[in-house]
Amino acid sequence: MAKESTTIDVGEPSTVTKSTSHEKKKGFVAAAAGGGYKRGLAIFDFLLRLAAIGITIGASSVMFTAEETLPFFTQFLQFQAGYDDFPTFQFFVIAIAIVASYLVLSLPFSIVTIVRPLAVVPRLILLISDTVVLTLTTSAAAAAASIVYLAHNGNANTNWLPICQQFGDFCQTASTAVVAASISVVFFVLLIVISAIGLKTH
Amino acid sequence: MKNESTFIDVPAESSSAMKGKAPLIGVAKDHTTTGSGGYNRGLSIFDFLLRLAAIVAASVAAGTMFTSDETLPFFTQFLQFEAGYDDLPTFQFFVIAMSLVAGYIVLSLPISVVTIVRPLAAAPRLLLLVLDTAIMGLTMAAASSAAAISYVAHNGNQNTNWLPICQQFGDFCQKTSGAVVSSFVAVVFFMILVVLSGVALKRH
Numbered sequence: 478m479a480k481e482s483t484t485i486d487v488g489e490p491s492t493v494t495k496s497t498s499h500e501k502k503k504g505f506v507a508a509a510a511g512g513g514y515k516r517g518l519a520i521f522d523f524l525l526r527l528a529a530i531g532i533t534i535g536a537s538s539v540m541f542t543a544e545e546t547l548p549f550f551t552q553f554l555q556f557q558a559g560y561d562d563f564p565t566f567q568f569f570v571i572a573i574a575i576v577a578s579y580l581v582l583s584l585p586f587s588i589v590t591i592v593r594p595l596a597v598v599p600r601l602i603l604l605i606s607d608t609v610v611l612t613l614t615t616s617a618a619a620a621a622a623s624i625v626y627l628a629h630n631g632n633a634n635t636n637w638l639p640i641c642q643q644f645g646d647f648c649q650t651a652s653t654a655v656v657a658a659s660i661s662v663v664f665f666v667l668l669i670v671i672s673a674i675g676l677k678t679h
Numbered sequence: 680m681k682n683e684s685t686f687i688d689v690p691a692e693s694s695s696a697m698k699g700k701a702p703l704i705g706v707a708k709d710h711t712t713t714g715s716g717g718y719n720r721g722l723s724i725f726d727f728l729l730r731l732a733a734i735v736a737a738s739v740a741a742g743t744m745f746t747s748d749e750t751l752p753f754f755t756q757f758l759q760f761e762a763g764y765d766d767l768p769t770f771q772f773f774v775i776a777m778s779l780v781a782g783y784i785v786l787s788l789p790i791s792v793v794t795i796v797r798p799l800a801a802a803p804r805l806l807l808l809v810l811d812t813a814i815m816g817l818t819m820a821a822a823s824s825a826a827a828i829s830y831v832a833h834n835g836n837q838n839t840n841w842l843p844i845c846q847q848f849g850d851f852c853q854k855t856s857g858a859v860v861s862s863f864v865a866v867v868f869f870m871i872l873v874v875l876s877g878v879a880l881k882r883h
Contacts, residue, residue: 562838565827597881604877608812608870615816616823623769623824627831628839634766635832637841666812669873673808676880677801 515594515675522603522671523587526580529664533577533614536657540570540621543650547643558644565624566651572617573658579610590675597676604672611665618658625652719798722879726807727791729868729875734784736865737818740858741777744770744825747854751847762844762851769828770855776821777862783814794879801880808876815869822862829856 543566544559560566583606589599628648631639641648748763764770787810793803832852835843845852 558838563836564830564834601877601881605874608815608873611812611816612819612866612870615819619820619822619824620827622820623827624831626768627828627841630768632767634762635842635844637831638839640839662816666816669812670809673805673877673880676877677805 512594516591518671518675519587519590519594522668522675523584523591525664525668525671526584526587529661529668530577530580532657532661532664533573533580536654536661537570537573537577539650539657540566540573540654543647543654545644545647545650558640558647560651563624565620569617569621569654569658572613573661576610576614576617576661579606583607594675600672600675604669604676607665607669607672611662611669614658614665615662618655618662621651621655621658625655716798719879719882720795722875723791723795723798726872726875726879727788727795729872730784730788730791733865733868733872734781736861736868737777737781737784740822740861740865741774741781743854743861744774744777744858747851747858749848749851749854762848764855767828769824773821773825773858773862776817777858777865780814780818780821780865783810787811798879804876804880808873808880811869811873811876815866815873818862818869819866822859822866825855825859825862829859 540560544557546558547556560570583603586599586603590596590603593599625648627637627639628651629639629641631637744764748761750762751760764774787807790803790807794800794807797803829852831841831843832855833843833845835841
């Protein structure tokens, strides 16, 4: 329309006016700002995943190697304790290992959200799968925590003896693994919230 | 910048024409948002119904565990002849946590109604998503810790000499297992709720 009534020289300012009028439109400003904002969220998401990988691998391996052999014999209790004496701890090791491998497999999706901050599908996939894995991690951590509590305190009503009084090192190692898994649960909640915020601003 | 290089007549036409461009694009956006508004409203209604179902699941879990007392008709020397949820700290945590969860869902119903009435508002959905994720973690923690204790109660543990008490307290074990199953159902509901909120946030 500027070209209709002016000379060819005006074509240059018309492109300039087009760019300024585009800048006035809020949508483009939001897109440019949202791209940078979301890229920051995606980078934070990637770093959180790396930290969560470290913690989950640590939790699983610590529980896996939580063995203790007492130097004496007793008539009633075994003189060895290991993670495979408790089905809950077996579930813990396997579940946290699955969670760690999921996190490694989700790293490419996280990189895609860094490279393409405005893409919706990777974030939605991450949100859904993070929710499922959050429940698995919480389940493993909570079940192991309840068994660790039982091992520390016993239960007078059901006559379950606190074995930690004999197997102190085993109990300490198992408790450390449970604490590490609980920290990874917090990381997963943060990851889900980041994906949700990244999905929101369009 | 227009006035610098054009005649007086042209800015009036070109500027109004340029201004005319904006509402056209704005109207196009409105068409897409009304389409997704109806879709989001459907998601919100499904969200509300799921919350009602989750209230039932959570309160059934808490109530069943709370009333799972059993008294055996005979005396034994070694074991108590009574069993209740307060004999196991994990079950106490379960009852308190599931009650909290049921109360939370009741309190979140108004926010869900807001998302039905205003399908395109992002803040209520984001708030619901964050809170639902946290409460889902709490529910899963309560459910799985109670499940671990129920497993030990059913099967015992030979290595630690923990005897399976379910062989004496059958009704107690049945009720607690039912409560645990109900809480896992509530966890599934929460998972669907979180995914729903995420999908609804996507369409803005």
